[in-house]
Amino acid sequence: MNIEAKLGLDVFQIDSEQSHILIDQEVCQSRCTIRYCLHVCPADLYDLNENGEMTVDYEGCLECGTCYVACREDALEWHYPRAGYGVQYRFG
C-alpha cells in the first residue's frame, strides 16, 4: 500500500488557514546538510521543491513529532495543530 492510500484511511480535519509546522528556510538551507526530515517522517510529508526549499504537506501529519525530534538544527517550529484540527484517530 502506498503512503497516499494509507493516509487516505485516516480522518483529518484540515486547517486551511495555517500550518502547524513552520520551516525556517534560512536555517534549513544554510545549516542543514543531511535533511533527516526527508526520510524519518512516517507519512513522507517532506520534500524539496524546484527552488531547493523544504516543503511539508502538513495536512497529512500524524502528529508524532519525529521530524521535530530529528531536526538537529532547530529549523522547525513545530506545534500541535489548533484545537479541532489535525488527525483524529478512531482506533488509536
Next chain:
Amino acid sequence: MDKVEVVIVGAGLAGLSAAYVLADAGVEVLVVERGDFPGSKNVSGGRLYLEPVRAYLPGLFDEAPFERQVVKERLTMLTSESSVTVELASDRFRSSPANSVTVLRARFDQWLAEKASEKGAFIIPGYKVDDVWMEEGRVAGIRSNEDILQADVVIAADGVLSFIAEKAGMRECHQPRNVALGVKEIIELPEKRIQDLFGLKAGEGATQLFFGSITEGMMGGGFLYTNQTSLSLGMVISIHDLMQKHPTISPHDLFELFKKRPEIEVLISGGHSVEYSAHDVPEGGLKSIPRLYAGGLLVAGDAAGLCLNQGITLRGMDMAIVSGVLAGRAVLDARQKKDYTAESLGIYEKYLKGSSIYQDLSTFQHMPEILSNPRLFEKYPEVASELLLEIFRVDAQPKQKISRTVLRTISRELLKVDVLRDLWHMRKI
C-alpha cells in the same frame, strides 16, 4: 481570570487517572484535551499490564472495554529468509482477573474519561494549551491563546513530546536516542478468523513481538496485538538509528516490507486496513526521566518518560496510570497543607520511587544500551536460525550429532570477543 484547584493537560491514561483520583476526593479538577474527544490523539501498541495498576484503582478496570485478555505470547526472531518463534501459552494467563489485555485507545480513553466525569472531573476536549502560566517564579496555571486559566497545581500529562514540561524547564529538548517512532495499522478481520489464526477462544488474545532483519540493523522491532475484530500491527524504530541509516529508508517503506513477510502476510490476508497511525515513544528509560515536580507542577505518564522497553515486554500504559494516580495523591497531600511549592509537591517523586514501576525502570535501566546493539538484530538471529536449520533439516548427507552441531556453532560463531562482551553486558539486565 478563571481559577480552579487542579488543571490537567492531556486526557490520556495518566491525566485521566489523576483526574479520577482527585475528583473522587472532591477536588475541583479540569482536564483539558486538544483532541475532539479523549483518545482521539492517542496511540498505543496496545497491551496494558493490569497487575501493576490494579491496587491503585481497585475495581475500576473490572468493567473496562478491553479488546482481549492475553493468553498467548509469541516472540519471533527474523532473518532475511527464516524465522524462529517462541510461543508461551499457559492456563495461568487465563486466570481472572487478567494479567494483561489488549486495548484500542480511542475506545478505552473515552471510557476512562466517562469514569472520571462520573466522579466529578470536568473534561474539556478541543482545548489546546499553548504555555504554562507563571506567577512569582512558579507555575500558576496554563495559557491558551489569550486565555489564562489559573490553578493551584498543573499536571502535565501531555504525552511524549510534552511541550508543557519543556516550557516549564523540566527538561532539555528531546534527544533522538531517547525517542522511538512507532507506526501502526489497524487491520480488520472477522472475530472468528482471529481466533482460528492464533488458536484462541472467544475473548482470548495473543501478542507477537518481532525482532531481527526487519529493522535492517536499527534498534526496534515489530508488534502484533489481537483486538476483538482487528489486529494492531506495527513497528517501533529508534529515531536516532533511523537518522543514521545508510542508505536511508522511510519508516513507511520499512513497515510495508515487514507486512510482506510470509509470517505476517498469512495473518493479515483478507483483512482490511482501516487506520494508519504514528506516535513517538519515550525509550530512554530511567536516565531520560525529566524533573518530575516544580512549584505548582507535576509531570506524569509519557511526558515523564515513564516507559520501559524490556525487549520482551513493552510497558507504558500501566506506568501512565500509576504515575497519574500518584500525582493525584501528591496533590491531595499538598492540598491538605495548602502548600503547592516544589518542596511540598516533591512527595510525588517519593511516591513514584517507592512504586514497583520505578523499581522496574531502575532494574532495567541498562536496557536501552543493550537493545541498541545491532548484533541483536542481525548476527544473533542469523546464528540461531542457521543452527536450527542444521538441526531440523534432513539432507542426503549423513547428519552430524546434534551436540557436535551445537558445539561447532558455539565455537565458530559465539566464542568471539564481541559476543563475549555482549554476554558480559547482558548481566546488567
